Amino acid sequence: MSKELNSENIETVLSKIRPHLQVDGGDIELVSIEDDNTVNVRLLGACNTCPLSLITLRAGIERTLMIEFPQIVRIESVA
DSSP states (O other): OOOOOSHHHHHHHHHHHHHHHHTTTEEEEEEEEOTTSEEEEEEEEHHHHOTTHHHIIIIIIIHHHHHHOTTOOEEEEOO
8 A cells, every 4th residue: 555645744754865876966855745646756966967966856756755755646846
């Protein structure tokens, strides 16, 4: 059974991801959860300007969140 898709549960998972981003001077912020189950995040610090940020978003953040919350359709990075 998947966890309820809400900001508190997403923040719990992001807190596990965050140290890996902070090691390289980056961070992540939850912006919103849309009605269509798209999750909007903001990449901060070094992650915001890193040329590999799309790989981090898709292969790291999106993959981790979608394992915990299969109902997520997509993770999007917003400015």
